[in-house]
Amino acid sequence: MLALAPKSAVARDRLAATLWPDRAEEQARASLRQELSSLRRALGDGAEMISADGTSVRINGDAIDSNFGVPETGDFLEGLDLRSEPFDDWRRAEASRLSNATAPQAKAAVQDTSANDIFENPSVLVMGFVPASPDHQDVSFATGLVIDLRTSLSLWRWFPVIAPEAIGWKTDRDGDLREIATSVGAAYAISGAIRRSGERIRVSASLTEVGRGHLIWTESFDGEMSDVFDMQEAIGQAVVARVTPEIGRAESARIIRQRPANMAAWQLLAQTDELERTGGEGYGSPESNRAQVPLLEEAIRLEPNYARAWARLGRYYFRSALQGWIEDRDAAFEKALGYCERAVKADPTEWEGQALLAMTMIFGTHAFGPGKFHALEAVRLNPSSPYARHGCGCVLEWTGEAEEALHHLRAIFDLNPNYPNRAAALGDITTCELFAGHIEAAVESARQLRDIAPDYCRGLQRAAVTLGHAGEIDEAAEVLERVLALQPDLDEAYVRETYPYARPEHVEVILDGLRRAGWRG
Known part of the structure; x- marks a missing residue:
C-alpha cells in the first residue's frame, strides 16, 4: 500500500482500518505499531526506508522498483487473502487501475497525485x-x-x-x-x-x-x-x-470507470439524475426519491452488474432509514448495506457506492473501521465530489477525528459554494468545531445553520448543543424550543441511537449541551 500510495505515504488510520477492520480503533493502531516494529527488524540495514510520524507511514520512493505493482501474469496480488474486506476492495481497485496504465506511468502518478493536491x-x-x-x-x-x-x-x-x-x-x-x-x-x-x-x-x-x-x-x-x-x-x-x-x-x-454495456440502462440512470436534480434541497422529497426506484430496478434488470444503479438503490434505502420514510429503519439499513456492497463488488472504483457504503456501515451497524476505510476510499477515487467529502467528514466525526473531518467538510464549500445539503454539512462542522475546542467557530456555524434551516431538526439539535456549551443560554433555549416543536418525543434513547459516536464521551457532550439549553430529557 505504501509503494503505490500518493507520495508513497498512507495515513496511519487508513492503514489500521484496512488491515485490521474487525478491531477497535486503538487495537488496530496498536497492531500497526507492532507490525511496523517487526518490519523494521526484518529489513535490518534497510530499515530507514520506512518512516512514520503521528499521522502517516511512508516509504522511500527511490527504493521502489519502477515496475512494482504490475504483475507478469494474473491480477495484482491475486490469491492473497487477508480476510479483510477493505483490503480486498483496495486490491481490486489497484488491480483495475494498474491494468490500464504502464508501470512507469503508474509509478509517476501515485507519487505525484493526492486528494489534497488538487x-x-x-x-x-x-x-x-x-x-x-x-x-x-x-x-x-x-x-x-x-x-x-x-x-x-x-x-x-x-x-x-x-x-x-x-x-x-x-x-x-x-x-x-x-x-x-x-x-x-x-x-x-x-x-x-x-x-x-x-x-x-x-x-x-x-x-x-x-x-x-x-x-x-x-x-x-x-x-x-x-x-x-x-x-x-x-x-x-x-x-x-x-x-x-x-x-x-x-x-x-486517472481512475478508469467501467462503462455500462446497455445504453438503455444508462438512459434510465439519466432520468434518475434529473429527478435528483429537481427533487428539492438536501436529500430531496420522499416522492422524488421513490420515483427513482422503478427506474433503478429496471436498469439493474437490463444490466445486472451496473454498479452505479446498485449504489443509487442503496442511497434510497439509506435515506429512507435516516429520514424515517420507512417505518422499519433496521430493515431499510440492511437493504442499503446489501445494495451498496453489490455496487462496490461490481466496481470498486464506484466512488458513490464507496461513500454510501461507509455511511450505511456507520449508521446501520456501527462498523467504524470498515466505514472509515470506504469513506477515505471514496475521496481518493473522486476528490472533487462534495458528496464524497461530506460522507468522509461525517464518518470521521463519528470516529472521533474532528480536525481531519473539518478538512473534508470545509472542502465541500470550495467545490460547491451552493452545496444543496449545506445545512447537514454545517451541522457536522458545528459539532466538529465544538469537539476540536474551536468554540467561536462552532458558535458561528451554529448560528448560520439556525438561520438558513429553521426546520432542519437534526441541525437545530446540534446548534442547541453548541450554544449551550458556549454559554449562550438564551439563544440555546430558543433553538431547543424549535427542536421540541418539530420533535416533541426527543429523548435520551433517540440521541444515543442516532448519534453513533465511537467515543462515549462525545455522546455525553451532546446530551450535556442539550441539558444546558434547558432540555429535561
Whole structure:
C-alpha cells in the first residue's frame, strides 16, 4: 500500500482500518505499531526506508522498483487473502487501475497525485449543457451527459471540478459566462449544447479561460446515442490537455470507470439524475426519491452488474432509514448495506457506492473501521465530489477525528459554494468545531445553520448543543424550543441511537449541551 500510495505515504488510520477492520480503533493502531516494529527488524540495514510520524507511514520512493505493482501474469496480488474486506476492495481497485496504465506511468502518478493536491491547481466549472429541446427525455439526456462528464473529469484527480449544481445548472445562455464562473471561483468553464435527430446526436463543447474571457477550445462531436461515452472521453481529454501541462502524469493517475454495456440502462440512470436534480434541497422529497426506484430496478434488470444503479438503490434505502420514510429503519439499513456492497463488488472504483457504503456501515451497524476505510476510499477515487467529502467528514466525526473531518467538510464549500445539503454539512462542522475546542467557530456555524434551516431538526439539535456549551443560554433555549416543536418525543434513547459516536464521551457532550439549553430529557 505504501509503494503505490500518493507520495508513497498512507495515513496511519487508513492503514489500521484496512488491515485490521474487525478491531477497535486503538487495537488496530496498536497492531500497526507492532507490525511496523517487526518490519523494521526484518529489513535490518534497510530499515530507514520506512518512516512514520503521528499521522502517516511512508516509504522511500527511490527504493521502489519502477515496475512494482504490475504483475507478469494474473491480477495484482491475486490469491492473497487477508480476510479483510477493505483490503480486498483496495486490491481490486489497484488491480483495475494498474491494468490500464504502464508501470512507469503508474509509478509517476501515485507519487505525484493526492486528494489534497488538487486544490493547488486551477479549478474547472462544468456548466449545464443546453438540451436539444425542453422535452423531458432531452433534458434528462443532457443532465445525464453533464453528470457523467463531471465525474469523468473528477477521476483525473488533478484539479478541482466544480459541479453544475454550484451554479443552479445554468448554461451559457442563462447569463454572462464569466460572471457565473467567477461567482464560484472557477479558472476555467466548460459549456455546451446538444442537438438530436432520432438516434443521431451532436454534442458541442467549449472551454473558456474565465480571467480573460478567452475561448481556448471548441469542438463538435457527431454520432449515435451509443457513442455518448466516447464523446465524454474526447471532451475530457481535450479539457485536461489545456488545463494542465502534466498530461502524461494526469493520464496515468486517472481512475478508469467501467462503462455500462446497455445504453438503455444508462438512459434510465439519466432520468434518475434529473429527478435528483429537481427533487428539492438536501436529500430531496420522499416522492422524488421513490420515483427513482422503478427506474433503478429496471436498469439493474437490463444490466445486472451496473454498479452505479446498485449504489443509487442503496442511497434510497439509506435515506429512507435516516429520514424515517420507512417505518422499519433496521430493515431499510440492511437493504442499503446489501445494495451498496453489490455496487462496490461490481466496481470498486464506484466512488458513490464507496461513500454510501461507509455511511450505511456507520449508521446501520456501527462498523467504524470498515466505514472509515470506504469513506477515505471514496475521496481518493473522486476528490472533487462534495458528496464524497461530506460522507468522509461525517464518518470521521463519528470516529472521533474532528480536525481531519473539518478538512473534508470545509472542502465541500470550495467545490460547491451552493452545496444543496449545506445545512447537514454545517451541522457536522458545528459539532466538529465544538469537539476540536474551536468554540467561536462552532458558535458561528451554529448560528448560520439556525438561520438558513429553521426546520432542519437534526441541525437545530446540534446548534442547541453548541450554544449551550458556549454559554449562550438564551439563544440555546430558543433553538431547543424549535427542536421540541418539530420533535416533541426527543429523548435520551433517540440521541444515543442516532448519534453513533465511537467515543462515549462525545455522546455525553451532546446530551450535556442539550441539558444546558434547558432540555429535561
